[in-house]
Structure formats: structure tokens, C-alpha cells
Amino acid sequence: MFRNYLKIALRNLWRHRGFSFLNIMGLAIGMAAGFLILLYVVFELSYDGFHSKGDNIYRVVADIKTPSETIEADKPAWAVAKNLESQFGEIEAAVRIMNLEGVVRKDDIKYKEARTIAADSAFFEIFDFKLVQGNAANVLVEPYTMVLSETSATKYFGTQNPIGKTLLVSDNAFPVRVTGVMEDIPENSHIQGDMVLSMATFTQSLSPESDEQWGGYNPSAYILVNPNTDYQVLESKFPEFIERNTGDNQRESQMFVTLYLEPFKDVYLHSERGGNGDGSMSNVYIFSIVAVFILLIACINFINLTTARSVERAKEVGIRKVIGAERRQLGFQFIGESVIICLVAFVMATILTALFLPLFNDLAGKTVSDGIFSNPGYIGILLLISLGIGALAGMYPAFVLSSFRPVRVLKGSFSTGTQGTLLRKGLVIAQFTISIALIIGTIVIYDQMQFMRSQELGFNKEQTLILQTNVSPSQTSLKLALDNLPGVVSTSLGSAVPGGENSGAYSEIENKNGDMQVANLDAYFVDYDYMNQLGLKMVAGRGFSRDFVTDSTEAMVLNEKTVQLLGYSSPEDALGAKFDQWGRQGQIIGVVRNFHFKSLQQNIKPMTVRIEPNNTNLMAVKISPENSTQTVASIQDTWQTILPDQPFDYYFLDEFFDRQYRTEERFGNLFLNFAALAILISCLGLLGLAAYSTLQRKREIGIRKVLGSTVGGVVNLLSKDFLKLVGIAFLIAIPIAWFGMHYWLEDFAYRIEIQWWMFALAGGSALLIALLTVSFHAVKASLANPVKSLRTE
Incomplete structure (x- = not known):
């Protein structure tokens, strides 16, 4: 059977x-x-689900409260992790992880390694990053030791055994011995790196005071707690821990820290503090x-x-x-x-x-x-x-x-009766409700991305190359040499560029009441040409000038957001205010218009700008659009002459800034493609139903044609019922799509408003698609010879 x-x-x-x-x-x-x-x-x-101890691992984060703001940091102070481990029996181990970027040399070959991290010796004890060679207990114990991924080991040593061999790391070219090889870190890990340098290199040799720093917030910190430990109970003990270790310092600096624990497996998708990838x-x-x-x-x-x-x-x-x-x-x-x-x-x-x-x-x-x-x-x-x-x-x-x-x-x-007809009509409405909602979503996502790309950023990012000089003593010579090249319009030095990471600086600035207000502000350290080259506009006072000798030692420029933070009613009122930042005292000489130095997903934050060329590690080179390829080649030749020990690497500022939106762009592209698939499937269904409807009514169509009906009349006859269903679907889709897209847009500090025309465009598109789909069979039926359909009557 x-x-x-x-x-x-x-x-x-x-x-x-x-x-x-x-x-x-x-x-x-x-x-x-x-x-x-x-x-x-x-x-x-x-x-992060592949770690066997993942349920007992937590990331330590901090809220830093000043008289001006509360900073939600994704890292604690340097000293926190080690002291937590030693002072709480619930904590089995702690590890600090710091992202690094620098030059790695082997013989005459130089690589710029962006995927390098430094970690404490408990790194392989806490996390399940598998070692192919080496002992997890001691590979990162000694200073100047490192573990390579299998890919990096092959890149530097080929088929040779890398254990015991040496690489020269950073601009200082200090020798680091390879003590282990690990499998490449899986892509589904928010901790990424091809090289793991021992944290002892910094805490014991390069910066031995780091372990006692309660004010520097550089490395991320993770702890492994004993099984069955209630992390919230442990977290409740942290205020007393902070008071015991650094309470006096906090009151003196007016910066009060609260520590929190984030479950390790929640960091990638649920943390709002950053440091978790995309x-x-x-x-x-x-x-x-x-x-x-x-x-x-x-x-x-x-x-x-x-x-x-x-x-x-x-x-x-x-x-x-x-x-x-x-x-x-x-x-x-x-x-x-x-x-x-x-x-x-x-x-x-x-x-x-x-x-x-x-x-x-x-x-x-x-x-x-x-x-x-x-x-x-x-x-x-x-x-x-x-x-x-x-x-x-x-x-x-x-x-x-x-x-x-x-x-x-x-x-x-x-x-079939009315039940079968109603079933099919209900299903068609459901289909097109979903399709129209996806069309609306696609329009909103596309418009938001266009808005972010076309928004006035407050600075000029076009035709600007960024070179990483790593605070080289020769960067001033390089700048002077590049200024003389044909095709180079201007150069400048800075500690950061818009879209990149910049330092936070403990600052005291005179507010409207005459008090020295404490704040941890984003800080740019630049040379005299930086602000002019990026096209930053002054709204009060003046920018930096070589005509004023004290600008390099006693001057600071604020943005408008900082002026508001200090309580001044206008930018002009802030001029002449005193400041004390990182041991440098002076007064405010100007206020720059707010510019987006971070993604438009974030609100513009208060920031300061100071002249300090010796603390700059980036060079911005604006080039002419004509013969740009030849200009870049000339810049490379000059670089290799003046900075032969560093590999030449550059990126364009506009592309670098737009990289911040790559997650949203990927999301938009995927959404667009799947929305198109949904519409295609709906059209296939509508095409089949139209063919069935045409077949069922072919004799009726034949009679109507004999009686004088036109092609348009037949198309209207067969199309109107389907178009009514699409119209009903459109009305149902509107609130569903509005709610979904309103939820998505809440992640953006600067966002579009959902407009009526987006719904109208989606509805019109759906009606047009449905009409074209149905008309294919309707026109075919109307052009057929009526004799064939009436032959059996």
C-alpha cells in the first residue's frame, strides 16, 4: 500500500x-x-560557553563616581584583582588581561601585531584555552615569557619547535622567550589574541608599581570563585574591601569606586560596559x-x-x-x-x-x-x-x-465552502503581514545607517591617513619630512583620532562657583596643527598657537559638553578658568564646538585638549586626492628612511571611523537579505494561488471575454481580492513593525524618527509586488482563446 x-x-x-x-x-x-x-x-x-569553569568565572567592573558624573568602566584598577584573590577565600584565582599592540621582530622581519594580550599566570588555569606545548601552571610566571597561538608559531618559526626561542617585542625590542604554544582561540570567545605575554613583564620589570595602583584602569580583571559561591553575596563585601584598601585616597581625589561582578558567560551579549566585542x-x-x-x-x-x-x-x-x-x-x-x-x-x-x-x-x-x-x-x-x-x-x-x-x-x-476560502485568505494575510513588517524594518535600518553616515560629525575626516608612530623620538623629523612631500597638504600629531581609543584623565577644573570640580575626562594630547587639520571649530576663545609660548605648558581647550558639566551658562564664561590635570596647571584658553569623537551610538562626552607632542603616538597626514597612490608610496619611502625599525602601516580616517558601524551594517545586510527571501517566498505562494484561482475561473473568464470584457477588466477581476488581503495585512503590520524598530533604535544615542512615509513606501511596495505577481497569470488568462475554456460547456 x-x-x-x-x-x-x-x-x-x-x-x-x-x-x-x-x-x-x-x-x-x-x-x-x-x-x-x-x-x-x-x-x-x-x-564563552566552552570553558568548563565558566559558571564560576566573573568579570570585575567598576562604577567610578566623581562630583561631575558616574563612569561605568569595564575594568577595575590595576591593584584590584590581585588583592581580591589574596583577601577573599571565596576566590580561587584572579587574572588581569590587557590588550596590546606593537611591533614584533624576528631577525630582519617585522610585524605589527594588533592581536596581542598580556595576562597573569592564572590565565590557562581559569580559561580553557588549550596548550599544545608547555605547562599551564608556569608558562606565564616569569617576566619576558610568552605563549604563541599555533598560527603565530607557524608564522614566526615555520615547522621548527618554537619553545625556548626568542622574539623581540615592542619598540624597545626587549627579548621575550616562547614558553608555550596554544591552539588558536576559538572565534566564539570575547577574549582574543594570537600572542599572550606574561603580565609579570610589566608588574615585575617594566612597571613594578602597577600592582599597587588603585587609580589606573587599564587591564580587564576576571576571578574564579569556589563552586556554590553566591556572587551577589561576595559582591556585597566589596565596599568594605575598597574602603580598607583605598578609602583615604578616594576621599582625597573625590573619586568613589563601586565594584561589581558580571557573570562571564553574560559579558559578550548582555554587558553594556563595552570590552566585549560586537x-x-x-x-x-x-x-x-x-x-x-x-x-x-x-x-x-x-x-x-x-x-x-x-x-x-x-x-x-x-x-x-x-x-x-x-x-x-x-x-x-x-x-x-x-x-x-x-x-x-x-x-x-x-x-x-x-x-x-x-x-x-x-x-x-x-x-x-x-x-x-x-x-x-x-x-x-x-x-x-x-x-x-x-x-x-x-x-x-x-x-x-x-x-x-x-x-x-x-x-x-x-x-470547499467558506471555511476553506477563509482559511486561505487568513493565511495570505498572515504571510504578507510578516513580509510588510520586514520591508518596513529594512527601510528603517537603511535610513538609520544613512543617517549615521551623513550626520555632521564636527570634524573633517576626508583624505586623511593615520600612521602609528608609537611615540618614536623620530616622529618630529618624520613630520617635517612629510610636510615637504608633493601631495601632502598637512600633518599633525595626536594621542588619538575620532573613532579610536583615547585616555581618560583625572582633572580638576574651576567651575562656575569658583570651585575646583573633579572629573575624569576624555583627553586628547596634540600638537599645534592637530585641531586645524581636523577642521575643529572654536565657539569661544582661541585655539593653540605657536605665538603663545605658554600654550605648550599652561593652556587647555574644552569642548561645549565640558562647559555644561562645569555649570557655565555660555562658552565665553569658561575662558580663563583654572585647571589641574595630571600634574599640569594652567587656564582655559578656548572652547571647541562639540564633535563626535565616538560613534553616533554614544552621546558626546566632555573632553579636554592639551598641547603635549611627546605624548602622541599617531600622525595624521592629509593628502591631495590627485595622485594619491603615488603620494602614499612617497610617504612609505620617507617612513622607511626615518623609522626603519617599524613596519609601515596606515589607514584612512574616514574608513576607520566608519568601522564603528560594522556590526550594524552587517546586521542591516543580513536583515535585508532575509527580508528579500521572505518576500520572495510570499510571492511564490501568491503566484501559485493566482494560478489556482485563474484555473478555477477559466470558464468565467472565457464567458466574460465573449461578452466583451477587456484585458484590464479580467486583470482587475482576478487581482482585486488578493490586493484587498494585502491591504489588510498592511494595516496589521504597521503597529508590529513600529514596535520592533522602535526597540532596535533605542540602542542609538543619535537616531532617526520613524516617519509615515516609511510605512507608505512599504505598503506601496507590497501592493505593487502583489499586483505584478497576480497579473502574470491574470494577463495570461485574459489573452487566452475563450473557445478553449468554453469547449466543454
Whole structure:
């Protein structure tokens, strides 16, 4: 009997090849898209989940309260981690991790290594980063030792055993001995690095006072607690710990610290303090919803087309019942045929997923999966979904068609009634509600990204190269040499550029009441040309000038945000105010207009600018757009002459600043592609239903044409019912899309307002897509010879 059912199912598929293709492809595309999103979501949720002690690891963070503000830092002071470990029995081990960037040399080969970290000796005890060579207990104990990843070991030493060999690290070229080799750190870890330098290099040799610093907030800190320790109870003991160790210093500096613990596995997706990569739980939620939507559209599509086409088999059901078929047998047949079709779609979905996975990895900006068969459990889930859809889609013909009396069916009086029609209309509305909501979301995301790219930033970032000089003694000579090159417009030195990391400086500045107000402010250290080169505008006072000798020792420029923080009613009122910052005293000589030195996802913060060329590690070189390639080559030649010990590396400021939006851009690109897939699946379903509707009404169309109906009249007849359904879907989609996009936009400090035209554009697009889809069959039917459709009447 099963063989007979299979034969009938295959015959029906082949007899209606076009319909079967639409049905299978719609479901296959939906399942493939859902599968890809599932891989992405599972990968994001898997971050830091491979550590066996992960449930007992916590990141130590700090709130730093000053009279001016509360800073939510993702790092504690240098001394915190070691003292926590020694003063609390609940803590088994502590590790500090600091990101580094510098030059690494082997013989005459120089590399600029951006993925280098320094870590305490407990690094491999706390985390499950696997060592291929070396002892986890001692590889990072001694100063000037390091562990290389397998990739780095191969890069520097090829097939040789690297253990015991030496690399020259940083601009000072101090020798570091390789004591271990580790497997490459997995991509789903928010701690990343290709080289791990011993923290003892700093705390025992380069900066031995670091362990006693309660005011410097550089390395991240993680602790491993005893099992069954309540971290909130432990956290409640930290205020007394801070008071005991540094209470007097806090009162003197007016900076009061509160320590908190973040569960390690929550850092990547749930922390709002930064230092966790590009994780966004909002994006995970949204993609999960999109996956459900796409699968729902594909299911609706399949069920709609299956139930619509099943009506044509009413006579077959009647004949089978006349010759003795039982209702149960007919039900099994229809469900079985539907399941077979779904299994074909499952196979196609698996193939599509395998084909598009590399492209999906590129769009996501990370390898979410090496291959679909690396996650066999997910394939099993997809198979179960396929079987479920097949069973669900087969239930309508199984229980409805098999219930009719054969006499009625064979007399030709069979009809599906209003219930079947309402079911299909409801499913079409659900499909297009989701599709229109996704179109609205795509428009909002695109407009937000355009807004961020076109927003006035307050500085000029065009045609500017950034070179990292690492505070080289020769950087002044390099600057003078580059100023004389053809194609170089100007040069300047700075400690940071917009979009990059900059220092926070403990500052005391005279406020409107004449008091010295304490604040920890973002600080830029620059030369005389920096502000002019970036096109920063003064709103009060003046900028730095070589005409004033004291500008290099006693002058400071504030931004407007700092003026507000100090309570002044206008920028002019702040001029002449006294300051004391990092041992430098003087007065405010000017106020610069607020500019976005961070992403537009963040509000502009108070900042200070001071002349201090000896504390600058970046050189900005503005070049002419003409012959830019030749100019860059000349800059490289000059660099290699003056700074031969450092590799030449540069980036353009505009590209560097825009990198801050790469997570949102990837999200937008993925959202756009999946929204397009959802619309495609909906159109496939609408195309199939339009074909079915046209087939059902072909005699009516023939009669209307004989009576003089035009092509437009026939198209209107067949299209208006579908367009009404799309219109209803549009009204339902509006509040759903508004709520979802309003939630997404809350992550941006500077954001667009959701406008009425976005909904109108989405609704118009959906109506146009639906009209074009339906019109394909409507025009074809209206141009057909009516004699053929009326021949049997």
C-alpha cells in the first residue's frame, strides 16, 4: 500500500510540475533561511560557553563616581584583582588581561601585531584555552615569557619547535622567550589574541608599581570563585574591601569606586560596559524573530498551496470511496504525500544551506559554522520541522476531502465552502503581514545607517591617513619630512583620532562657583596643527598657537559638553578658568564646538585638549586626492628612511571611523537579505494561488471575454481580492513593525524618527509586488482563446 501511495504522490508531482516546483522551492528556501539564522543565533549564544569553569568565572567592573558624573568602566584598577584573590577565600584565582599592540621582530622581519594580550599566570588555569606545548601552571610566571597561538608559531618559526626561542617585542625590542604554544582561540570567545605575554613583564620589570595602583584602569580583571559561591553575596563585601584598601585616597581625589561582578558567560551579549566585542542581544532577538517569521511564511505558503490544489482531487477521492477506500486510508494517503513533498524540500534546503553558508559567513563577518554537517543535531531539527509541516499541510485534505459523500462529489456539486476560502485568505494575510513588517524594518535600518553616515560629525575626516608612530623620538623629523612631500597638504600629531581609543584623565577644573570640580575626562594630547587639520571649530576663545609660548605648558581647550558639566551658562564664561590635570596647571584658553569623537551610538562626552607632542603616538597626514597612490608610496619611502625599525602601516580616517558601524551594517545586510527571501517566498505562494484561482475561473473568464470584457477588466477581476488581503495585512503590520524598530533604535544615542512615509513606501511596495505577481497569470488568462475554456460547456 505504501508503494502505491508513493507512486500516486510522484505522479501528482510530475503532472503539476510548475505548481510542485513553486511549492517545494518556497518551503526549501524558507527552511534554508531559517537554518542559516539558527546557526547564527546558536553561534552568538555559544560565546564563552566552552570553558568548563565558566559558571564560576566573573568579570570585575567598576562604577567610578566623581562630583561631575558616574563612569561605568569595564575594568577595575590595576591593584584590584590581585588583592581580591589574596583577601577573599571565596576566590580561587584572579587574572588581569590587557590588550596590546606593537611591533614584533624576528631577525630582519617585522610585524605589527594588533592581536596581542598580556595576562597573569592564572590565565590557562581559569580559561580553557588549550596548550599544545608547555605547562599551564608556569608558562606565564616569569617576566619576558610568552605563549604563541599555533598560527603565530607557524608564522614566526615555520615547522621548527618554537619553545625556548626568542622574539623581540615592542619598540624597545626587549627579548621575550616562547614558553608555550596554544591552539588558536576559538572565534566564539570575547577574549582574543594570537600572542599572550606574561603580565609579570610589566608588574615585575617594566612597571613594578602597577600592582599597587588603585587609580589606573587599564587591564580587564576576571576571578574564579569556589563552586556554590553566591556572587551577589561576595559582591556585597566589596565596599568594605575598597574602603580598607583605598578609602583615604578616594576621599582625597573625590573619586568613589563601586565594584561589581558580571557573570562571564553574560559579558559578550548582555554587558553594556563595552570590552566585549560586537555582541548584541537585541540583534539575536531580532534575528530569532525573523527566522520564525520566515519559517512561518514558508509553512503558510506550503499549507495554502497544498490545500488549494487538493480541491482538484475531489473526484479522485469520490471514486476511491466508491470502490471501497476507507476514510482512514485516504487520510494516510494525503498526509503521506504531503510529507514526501516536505522531505524533497528538506533535501533541497540542506543543499541550499551548504551552497550559501560561505556567503552567509561573509555577510555575518565571522565563521558561524564550518559546514552544515558539523552540526548534525540541527539537521535533525530541520528534518523534524519538515515532517511536522508535511503532517500539518496534509491534515486539511485528509480530514475535509475524505469526509464528503462520493455521490455529491461525482455529481460535481462539491465545493470547499467558506471555511476553506477563509482559511486561505487568513493565511495570505498572515504571510504578507510578516513580509510588510520586514520591508518596513529594512527601510528603517537603511535610513538609520544613512543617517549615521551623513550626520555632521564636527570634524573633517576626508583624505586623511593615520600612521602609528608609537611615540618614536623620530616622529618630529618624520613630520617635517612629510610636510615637504608633493601631495601632502598637512600633518599633525595626536594621542588619538575620532573613532579610536583615547585616555581618560583625572582633572580638576574651576567651575562656575569658583570651585575646583573633579572629573575624569576624555583627553586628547596634540600638537599645534592637530585641531586645524581636523577642521575643529572654536565657539569661544582661541585655539593653540605657536605665538603663545605658554600654550605648550599652561593652556587647555574644552569642548561645549565640558562647559555644561562645569555649570557655565555660555562658552565665553569658561575662558580663563583654572585647571589641574595630571600634574599640569594652567587656564582655559578656548572652547571647541562639540564633535563626535565616538560613534553616533554614544552621546558626546566632555573632553579636554592639551598641547603635549611627546605624548602622541599617531600622525595624521592629509593628502591631495590627485595622485594619491603615488603620494602614499612617497610617504612609505620617507617612513622607511626615518623609522626603519617599524613596519609601515596606515589607514584612512574616514574608513576607520566608519568601522564603528560594522556590526550594524552587517546586521542591516543580513536583515535585508532575509527580508528579500521572505518576500520572495510570499510571492511564490501568491503566484501559485493566482494560478489556482485563474484555473478555477477559466470558464468565467472565457464567458466574460465573449461578452466583451477587456484585458484590464479580467486583470482587475482576478487581482482585486488578493490586493484587498494585502491591504489588510498592511494595516496589521504597521503597529508590529513600529514596535520592533522602535526597540532596535533605542540602542542609538543619535537616531532617526520613524516617519509615515516609511510605512507608505512599504505598503506601496507590497501592493505593487502583489499586483505584478497576480497579473502574470491574470494577463495570461485574459489573452487566452475563450473557445478553449468554453469547449466543454
